Amino acid sequence: MTTTFKRMVLASRPQAEVTPDNFRLETVEVPALQDGQVLVRNHYLSLDPYMRGRMSDAKSYAAPQPLDETMIGGTVGQVVESKHPKYAAGDFVVGMAGWTELAVSDGSDMRKIDTTHIPLSAYLGPVGMPGMTAWYGFTQIMQAKEGETICVSAASGAVGSVVGQLAKLKGCRAIGIAGGKDKCDYVVEELGFDACIDYKAGNLRADLKAAAPKGIDAIFENVGGEVFDAALARTNAFARIALCGMIAGYNGEDIPLRNVRQLLTNRITLRGFIVSEHMELWPQGLQELGTLVATGKLKYRESIAEGLEGAPDAFIGLLKGRNFGKQLVKLI
Amino acid sequence: MTTTFKRMVLASRPQAEVTPDNFRLETVEVPALQDGQVLVRNHYLSLDPYMRGRMSDAKSYAAPQPLDETMIGGTVGQVVESKHPKYAAGDFVVGMAGWTELAVSDGSDMRKIDTTHIPLSAYLGPVGMPGMTAWYGFTQIMQAKEGETICVSAASGAVGSVVGQLAKLKGCRAIGIAGGKDKCDYVVEELGFDACIDYKAGNLRADLKAAAPKGIDAIFENVGGEVFDAALARTNAFARIALCGMIAGYNGEDIPLRNVRQLLTNRITLRGFIVSEHMELWPQGLQELGTLVATGKLKYRESIAEGLEGAPDAFIGLLKGRNFGKQLVKLI
Known part of the structure; x- marks a missing residue:
């Protein structure tokens, strides 16, 4: 069992274009799990254009990403250890753990997903x-x-x-x-x-x-x-x-x-x-999209960067249109 | 009974700003009334910003105003003579007779209005x-x-x-x-x-x-x-x-x-x-607006130009924001 993991924090806000030194990679210790908590190992991080908006502190529909904290982001992963009644080790989950290899959650910001017919990473793309x-x-x-x-x-x-x-x-x-x-x-x-x-x-x-x-x-x-x-x-x-x-x-x-x-x-x-802001429609939409992906009627393509170290460059590329399909970062 | 009347036609399309010589005043003969027709003397002509769009031949939601024809415009007036079963001399009507003192209509482009509690000109403004x-x-x-x-x-x-x-x-x-x-x-x-x-x-x-x-x-x-x-x-x-x-x-x-x-x-x-494009809501809307005007709860103001001769200047003033309230032209 590892005792440390890596995460990427926002080091500074971009003045104009995003640069690699707006980010800082940190190594932190795995905290001891409390009752009601879940430890998740993230397999994929999603990179999305909305993150650029969060890096600024201009007024927008969402609060800015705080400095020196883990960058916001959608993730899919697997439960490593659970002290939560609804989750067990081995469960696949989708959530918003951010730019981090491991995450501790109280379970409220993630949900279990079925990877039998739908690939794990698709939950960050066409079924996400x-x-x-x-x-x-x-x-x-x-x-x-x-x-x-x-x-x-x-x-x-x-x-x-x-x-x-x-x-x-x-x-x-x-x-x-x-x-x-x-x-x-x-x-x-x-x-x-x-x-x-x-x-x-x-x-x-x-x-x-x-x-x-x-x-x-x-x-x-x-x-x-x-x-x-x-x-x-x-x-x-x-x-x-x-x-x-x-x-x-x-x-x-x-x-x-x-x-x-x-x-x-x-x-x-x-x-x-x-x-x-329209979560009431997600069950219906995800049901339809999941069926289309599982039956091969909805195609998708992924650009996969390797490791958290590669996330800033992949994100900058995304903003410049260099990615081709859904931009992901593989964390495991 | 007059045998001629005046009308204003579009003489040329404006290159940039509208100028008085884009219009031409003509004197024409009153045509003999056919069965099913109504002769209306217009009391007021409405001047509205949309007319500027019609004067150009650029693609828009409506066809351009043809050259050498009576300028389009909303009017209120009174039936002078009728060979139409639904209209009688003396009826007050609102329609789209255009920039003209008299108009012959088959009755389909106008409707009778009640001026008991609502002034005639209000049908070109708050109740129009x-x-x-x-x-x-x-x-x-x-x-x-x-x-x-x-x-x-x-x-x-x-x-x-x-x-x-x-x-x-x-x-x-x-x-x-x-x-x-x-x-x-x-x-x-x-x-x-x-x-x-x-x-x-x-x-x-x-x-x-x-x-x-x-x-x-x-x-x-x-x-x-x-x-x-x-x-x-x-x-x-x-x-x-x-x-x-x-x-x-x-x-x-x-x-x-x-x-x-x-x-x-x-x-x-x-x-x-x-x-x-939403005529189905006009009866409801006009009913509500008419009640508000008749009971003094909806106030309005008019700028009134005198005679068709004054219409071009009044229209140019409207486009420059010189009018104050609903711009009308009094024709009688």
């Missing part, structure tokens, strides 16, 4: 928070009907890939936007989108017009900025927009929206959302 | 399209609850004045934004808003912060641009935005929205709307 984000935005806000055209940015990512596949299952035309030919090829050939536009190719508006000849009925927006403006320019009357992320502005620059007039002239409904 | 626009945005999109704070731009105008008064009747805190001290005084002292900010005074953001210390729960946006950005900056979580107009951009300039991030971080629901 990213999948639920896609499911919520698609079913509750976009409300796309068969035959409609939807557009999703960051289409090869953990959220966008699920949005497009749900749209295809619904009988929609699914247009993705992603950065680079490899990602676009994957989105069309592996995930089955009807088209994917490489925003780095420099013809975003013309390409989008060609890919969506009948216009766009619903947008799932993960990026903001120029990509969002281009999609807005192609909207049809009564389009719906699920506003999920604005990664392009996470480094502090304001990215003004230019096609704001479309919101009026096309009588658009736009809604910003945070999926963790 | 502007009132319904306010009522729809307030009840269907803003959904403000007692104790919440709402903000409305162009607060002394035909739409904004009704929004704020409906909010006060609901028990909300109502903040207006208007141009100039006179309009702001009117909004607070006559209409009963809790505060009104003069955007021309140059302290929009600070003044808005002071007027809405608990933040803003719902916005009715008539203006767009800097005014909209300032209100967005003060929104609370789960704010609702009824997007009704963007007068600041009608001359063609793009006015980018800077605080677009608020839409995400505050999980805002925004909806652009055109009240004429």
Whole structure:
């Protein structure tokens, strides 16, 4: 039994771009387990764009990540030792243990998961928070009907890939936007989108017009900025927009929206959302997503960094769009 | 009986700002009335910001106003002669006869109105399209609850004045934004808003912060641009935005929205709307608004220009915010 483990804390807040020295790796002692507690060894840590927002202390929907404490993050792992009646050694769990190899929990911030038909890491992807984000935005806000055209940015990512596949299952035309030919090829050939536009190719508006000849009925927006403006320019009357992320502005620059007039002239409904505020829908959504993954109808891809030491670089890469699919860190 | 009448046609499309020579006054002959037709003498013509959009041929939610034809516009008037079974000489009617003294109609584009308790011109204001626009945005999109704070731009105008008064009747805190001290005084002292900010005074953001210390729960946006950005900056979580107009951009300039991030971080629901697409709610809305006007609970103010000759200047003044209350043209 190990007596120490590693964790990554926030050492300083980024001034503009995140740098490796915003993080500090620490070795700490495993605490003695109290009654009602569980010791979990994390197998995978999830890296997600929302973490960039938490690293700043600007006003946002969530409190900032405190300095010198373990970075927030979703994890899947296995119970090592339990003094909690609901958990036993060997149980697989998903929770929010953060950037850490081991974690002590009172059991309230995690739940047991079944890995018989669904791989452990999928609970951080299509059957976890990213999948639920896609499911919520698609079913509750976009409300796309068969035959409609939807557009999703960051289409090869953990959220966008699920949005497009749900749209295809619904009988929609699914247009993705992603950065680079490899990602676009994957989105069309592996995930089955009807088209994917490489925003780095420099013809975003013309390409989008060609890919969506009948216009766009619903947008799932993960990026903001120029990509969002281009999609807005192609909207049809009564389009719906699920506003999920604005990664392009996470480094502090304001990215003004230019096609704001479309919101009026096309009588658009736009809604910003945070999926963790809609927990009442998670059981239904996870049930549907789990079935789709277990039956092979929902595909996903992972980028896996090795060890906590690799987490900062992997996270910085994620913010720059260098990852390809769900970014995970393997901890064991 | 007159044999000729005057009408105003669109002579040319504005390049940037509207100028008087975009219009042309014509004298035309009164046509002989056919069976099933009604001849109406218009008493008042309504001037509204949407007309600016119709003067351009850019893609919008409505077809452009054709050149050399009578300018579109809402009117109230009285039936002069009728060969229609549902109308008789002397009936008061509201319709869309346009910028014209007389109009022949088949009766399908107008309806009879009762002027016993509601003044004729009010059917172009608080008990007409502007009132319904306010009522729809307030009840269907803003959904403000007692104790919440709402903000409305162009607060002394035909739409904004009704929004704020409906909010006060609901028990909300109502903040207006208007141009100039006179309009702001009117909004607070006559209409009963809790505060009104003069955007021309140059302290929009600070003044808005002071007027809405608990933040803003719902916005009715008539203006767009800097005014909209300032209100967005003060929104609370789960704010609702009824997007009704963007007068600041009608001359063609793009006015980018800077605080677009608020839409995400505050999980805002925004909806652009055109009240004429929701006719099923007009009977209910007009009933409520009519009762409020007839009982003196809904106040309104009119700017009245004299004669069709005065319509272009009055319209240009409206676009520049020179009017004070509902802009009408008296035709008789």
